[in-house]
Amino acid sequence: xxxxxxxxxxxxxxxxxxxxxxxEYQRLVRENLNWEIKVLESASEPICIVNGKxxxxxxxxxxxxxxxxxxxxxxxxxxxxKYGAGAGSDRSISGNMIFxxxxxxxxAKFKNAPASLTFQxxxxxxxxxxxxxxxRGDLFVSDELNHGSIIDGVRLSRTDxxxxxxxxxxxxxxxMEEAEKHDPPYNHIWILTDGVFSMDGDLAPLPEIARIGxxxxxxxxxxDAHGEGVLGEGGRGIVSHFxxxxxxxxxxxxxxxxxxxxxxxxxTGGEDLRNFAYNKARTWLLSGAVPPGVAAACIxxxxxxxxxxxxxxxxxxxxxxxxxxxxxxxxxxxxxxxPIIPVMCGKSKTARDxxxxxxxxxxxxLPIFYPMVARDxxxxxxxxxxxHTTEQLDRAIDAFEEGGRKLGxx
Ligand SMILES: *Cc1c(COP(=O)(O)O)cnc(C)c1O
Numbered sequence: 001x002x003x004x005x006x007x008x009x010x011x012x013x014x015x016x017x018x019x020x021x022x023x024e025y026q027r028l029v030r031e032n033l034n035w036e037i038k039v040l041e042s043a044s045e046p047i048c049i050v051n052g053k054x055x056x057x058x059x060x061x062x063x064x065x066x067x068x069x070x071x072x073x074x075x076x077x078x079x080x081x082k083y084g085a086g087a088g089s090d091r092s093i094s095g096n097m098i099f100x101x102x103x104x105x106x107x108a109k110f111k112n113a114p115a116s117l118t119f120q121x122x123x124x125x126x127x128x129x130x131x132x133x134x135x136r137g138d139l140f141v142s143d144e145l146n147h148g149s150i151i152d153g154v155r156l157s158r159t160d161x162x163x164x165x166x167x168x169x170x171x172x173x174x175x176m177e178e179a180e181k182h183d184p185p186y187n188h189i190w191i192l193t194d195g196v197f198s199m200d201g202d203l204a205p206l207p208e209i210a211r212i213g214x215x216x217x218x219x220x221x222x223x224d225a226h227g228e229g230v231l232g233e234g235g236r237g238i239v240s241h242f243x244x245x246x247x248x249x250x251x252x253x254x255x256x257x258x259x260x261x262x263x264x265x266x267x268t269g270g271e272d273l274r275n276f277a278y279n280k281a282r283t284w285l286l287s288g289a290v291p292p293g294v295a296a297a298c299i300x301x302x303x304x305x306x307x308x309x310x311x312x313x314x315x316x317x318x319x320x321x322x323x324x325x326x327x328x329x330x331x332x333x334x335x336x337x338x339p340i341i342p343v344m345c346g347k348s349k350t351a352r353d354x355x356x357x358x359x360x361x362x363x364x365x366l367p368i369f370y371p372m373v374a375r376d377x378x379x380x381x382x383x384x385x386x387x388h389t390t391e392q393l394d395r396a397i398d399a400f401e402e403g404g405r406k407l408g409x410x
Contacts, residue, residue: 032348033370043068046387050364056392058382059366063339064229064304064311065387066261072300076262079296087289092278095288099295103302104274107266110302111236113246115274118266118298119283120290122225122255123149125265128283129251130192131157132276133219138188139179143167143197143204147223150192160186166197169208176216189216195224195238196231199373199381201340203227206238210248221251229259230339235305235312246270260301264290314386315339318393322384325397330410334379342368343380343400343409350407351378357403363396 028034041049044060044067066072079099089095100118107116119125130153134140139160142150154161162179164172172191179186191213193204206222213220224237232240239252251273256264267277278284289295304311319339326333332344345351348369355367358380369378382396404410 032352038364046385046389046392048364053362055359055362055364056396057364058384058396059364060383060385061226061258062261063259063315063383063385064235064261065385066229066259066301066304066311069261069301069304071304072261072297075300076293076297080291080293083292085293086291089289090285090287091289092285097289097292097295099292099299100289103264103295103299106299106302108268110306111239111252111268113252113268113270115271116266116268117274117277117284118256118264118290118295119281120265120287121263122223122253122257122265124283124287125253125255125267125281126150126153126223127156128153128281129253129267129277130154130221131159132280132282133157133190133221133251134159134188137184137186139182139186139190141172141175141179141189141191141218143193145197145199146192146194147198147225150194150223154192167202167205169205169212172209173212176212176218180216189218190221191218192221193223194226195222196226196338196340198226198340199368199379200334200342201226201336201338202334203231203238203241203337206242206244206249210244214248219250220248221253222249223253225253225255225258226338226340228254229305230312230315234309235259256298256301260298260305262294262297262301264294264298311386315384318384318386318388321390322382322393322397325393326382326400329397329401329404331400331404339384341382341384343382343404345378345380345407345409346376348375348378350409351380353407354380354403354409357406358396358399361395361399361402363399 038051044062046057048057087095087097091100103118104116126149134157136158140154141162143166144163145166162175164175191209193209195204210220227238229235231238239249250269252268254266256262323341334342334344345354351367351369355365358365365380365382368381
């Protein structure tokens, strides 16, 4: 049919291109599920300015305060002065600067591994590498609480998927037995797990996962974003924490955006993994390299971790102090094993009300709710850092107690 003026304006369609965007947002607001993002107006330090107000920061990933460490800051300034604000290209084309290569090498050395490869972010490492590891005729086996970047990586592939119950080794063994019955047999199987689960602060049972993986000839892939800088010898991460070998855990993935205090993702394993990843991962091949100043800052952060192990000790002392006090006050803090402390609240509204109350007391915490956690498992996620003082933590404990009583949580 030839379109003319009349049959265009006579058509009545109920479809609207964008109206649903506003409707969906309004639904999130009604159900208390929308993000209310605040603005940080100072450096990410224990005491900072947020939305014009001086507050105690208890929700940063900057566990070791390396974001403001003088050596890290100097490194980024110096590299930027000499090499510019940007790398000029993707690493795969002409943006692979000496800093990127040195960072890959330094990270592998820090991890006592044959090879590492750094990405622009941790999300991009998972999203780029995972869909290349397996395809038709293969299987991904995932912990049910894995990070969204693992889930998206799996979704981008044509690989079969199976889920095991959170940290449940018996359920994993059952899933693997089932998988062995698949006809035709799977070519490759990968077990994917977070090392530290970011909403609960608990650890994957990595030695058992590695043992089951070995029994089935499966690859083991651990995302240690929240474990690095915190777990293991001098903050070397979960593989070091459990004294596992590189032939037991095949991909150790992580990020420079948390304890390292900068930004960037990475994977560590054998030479084969590195060579495979940079030839196959589309997020690495088809997206710009991090600026030289960023890579230089990451190198400096590794340097600090190697030379100043006291930062790791301090964050644990702070974590133990706050955790004990919150438990003594009667809060349910879940099963945390790290400097991430969930304070369970139940409904999303309760978590928000507690966060709002704490805000009036000058304390900045993050309420976490559906879809990041189950609907009835809303919580406040507290994260400690090296530079928190005992006085600051005491202030937080008092405010938590007052708010918890007010809202009937304790
Ligand atoms: C934060 C996080 C990521 C993403 O890392 P970025 O470098 O910030 O993109 C991936 N996995 C887990 C488990 C995380 O906590």
